[in-house]
Amino acid sequence: MGTLIAIGAAIAVLTGIGAGVGIGIATGKATEAIARQPEAEGKISKALLLGAALAEATAIYGFVIGLLIIIMLG
Amino acid sequence: MVQININLVFEIINLLVLYLLLRKFLFGPVMNVMEKRKAMIEGGLKHAEDTEKKANELKEQYEIALSSAKEKSGQIVEQAKLEAKRQADQILADAQKEAGQLIARGEEAVENQKQLAMQQMESQVAQLAMDAAYKIIGQKTSEENDLSLYDQFIEKAGDSHDTDSN
Amino acid sequence: MEELNCKTVFTIPVFGGIPVAESIVVTWIIMAVLVLLSVILVRNLKVENVGRKQLLLETGISFLYDFFYGILGEKGKRYITYLMTVVLYIGIANIIGLCGFKSPTKDLNVTVALAVMSIVLIEYSGIHAKGSKKWLKSFAEPIAIVAPINVLELFIRPLSLSMRLFGNVLGSFVVMELLKIVMPILLPIPFSIYFDIFDGFIQAYVFVFLTALFMKEKME
Numbered sequence: 001m002g003t004l005i006a007i008g009a010a011i012a013v014l015t016g017i018g019a020g021v022g023i024g025i026a027t028g029k030a031t032e033a034i035a036r037q038p039e040a041e042g043k044i045s046k047a048l049l050l051g052a053a054l055a056e057a058t059a060i061y062g063f064v065i066g067l068l069i070i071i072m073l074g
Numbered sequence: 075m076v077q078i079n080i081n082l083v084f085e086i087i088n089l090l091v092l093y094l095l096l097r098k099f100l101f102g103p104v105m106n107v108m109e110k111r112k113a114m115i116e117g118g119l120k121h122a123e124d125t126e127k128k129a130n131e132l133k134e135q136y137e138i139a140l141s142s143a144k145e146k147s148g149q150i151v152e153q154a155k156l157e158a159k160r161q162a163d164q165i166l167a168d169a170q171k172e173a174g175q176l177i178a179r180g181e182e183a184v185e186n187q188k189q190l191a192m193q194q195m196e197s198q199v200a201q202l203a204m205d206a207a208y209k210i211i212g213q214k215t216s217e218e219n220d221l222s223l224y225d226q227f228i229e230k231a232g233d234s235h236d237t238d239s240n
Numbered sequence: 241m242e243e244l245n246c247k248t249v250f251t252i253p254v255f256g257g258i259p260v261a262e263s264i265v266v267t268w269i270i271m272a273v274l275v276l277l278s279v280i281l282v283r284n285l286k287v288e289n290v291g292r293k294q295l296l297l298e299t300g301i302s303f304l305y306d307f308f309y310g311i312l313g314e315k316g317k318r319y320i321t322y323l324m325t326v327v328l329y330i331g332i333a334n335i336i337g338l339c340g341f342k343s344p345t346k347d348l349n350v351t352v353a354l355a356v357m358s359i360v361l362i363e364y365s366g367i368h369a370k371g372s373k374k375w376l377k378s379f380a381e382p383i384a385i386v387a388p389i390n391v392l393e394l395f396i397r398p399l400s401l402s403m404r405l406f407g408n409v410l411g412s413f414v415v416m417e418l419l420k421i422v423m424p425i426l427l428p429i430p431f432s433i434y435f436d437i438f439d440g441f442i443q444a445y446v447f448v449f450l451t452a453l454f455m456k457e458k459m460e
Binding site for chain 2: 258259260261263264267268270271274275278279281282285286287288294297298301302305321322324325326328329344347348349350352353354356357
């Protein structure tokens with residue numbers, strides 16, 4: 001039972017992959033945008049931060065669910 | 075840890091209290107000061123603007139006054155010049171007239187003198203000639219001879235004198 | 241495991257004992273520090289001839305003010321003070337772990353309370369700006385079918401806000417604890433700078449930034 005719970009928690013934490021890829025793409029695009037238009041850096045970094053925060057939320061959900069699995073079931 | 079309980083309410087109360095406290099002690103005074111400074115700066119700017127406007131108005135007035143004064147002075151100078159010229163002309167004309175008069179008077183005087191001298195000379199010359207004639211032919215000539223001689227002489231001398239004076 | 245739990249510091253002996261968690265006590269400490277600091281810093285403020293202290297204070301506050309003003313505009317001016325309070329509170333709560341206290345934001349109660357306040361403020365700003373009729377109508381925009389989703393947003397937004405803050409702080413706390421187990425000295429320092437300070441401020445920024453954005457959206 002304990003092993004299964006650990007595996008479940010680990011799978012939940014896999015959401016981090018999506019968040020990582022998403023934030024990576026967003027940052028890459030933001031860098032390109034800044035390279036193309038350096039004067040718009042303020043706005044771009046603001047939007048990037050917002051997007052990164054939203055994308056990161058998924059990873060956080062995974063983490064919280066993993067934690068819940070361990071605490072509630074374990 | 076992952077459970078919701080009464081602490082949620084406590085936390086909300088805490089937040090509200092913190093908000094009120096910070097608004098009273100931190101943001102209120104600081105904002106107040108910043109607002110005051112802003113108002114002061116704006117007042118200063120406005121004052122400066124007003125002053126500049128007033129200065130510009132004054133300058134304009136001065137310029138207008140200056141230009142009118144210049145015009146007036148030009149007029150005055152022009153008038154003075156005209157007047158001076160007129161006076162000068164007058165003086166010149168007067169002087170010329172006077173000079174003309176003087177000259178005329180001088181000529182007249184000279185002419186008079188000449189006339190006088192001529193008359194004197196004529197009478198003297200007659201006397202002289204008569205004397206001379208007496209001396210030359212005094213002893214043996216008669217009164218008639220005398221007179222004829224004198225007349226001859228006068229005729230000759232007058233002619234010669236006339237040609238000389240002319 | 242017991243490190244993660246938020247201990248009950250004491251119980252109020254009424255109604256069979258109300259437990260007061262550690263996070264609440266730490267919040268009180270933060271409040272005391274903030275109020276004390278502001279009383280000390282705000283003393284004898286001057287309009288002219290400002291000192292270094294006042295300059296620093298004004299620069300910080302006007303930076304925050306301009307940031308929120310840029311998002312909310314003239315209509316949302318009245319909420320700026322609350323948002324500044326929240327960003328100060330979350331910022332200090334996130335880095336107070338460095339001082340040996342447990343971060344209050346590691347407790348779900350705190351983050352949920354913050355998120356509930358945020359959603360109440362968001363909806364209140366919508367009602368205040370548009371009137372209750374228009375506010376109700378705004379749930380059926382752009383078409384009536386999406387109304388359930390818009391209503392659902394009422395719950396998703398605070399959930400997302402609170403979970404993001406909670407998960408980030410707790411996650412960084414867990415990572416730091418694990419690092420301390422691996423190597424108690426020297427190694428945690430750079431990670432501590434990232435997780436505690438950088439991440440703490442970023443999360444505070446993101447929290448108020450999102451709240452302000454939602455408010456702006458509701459007010460239009």
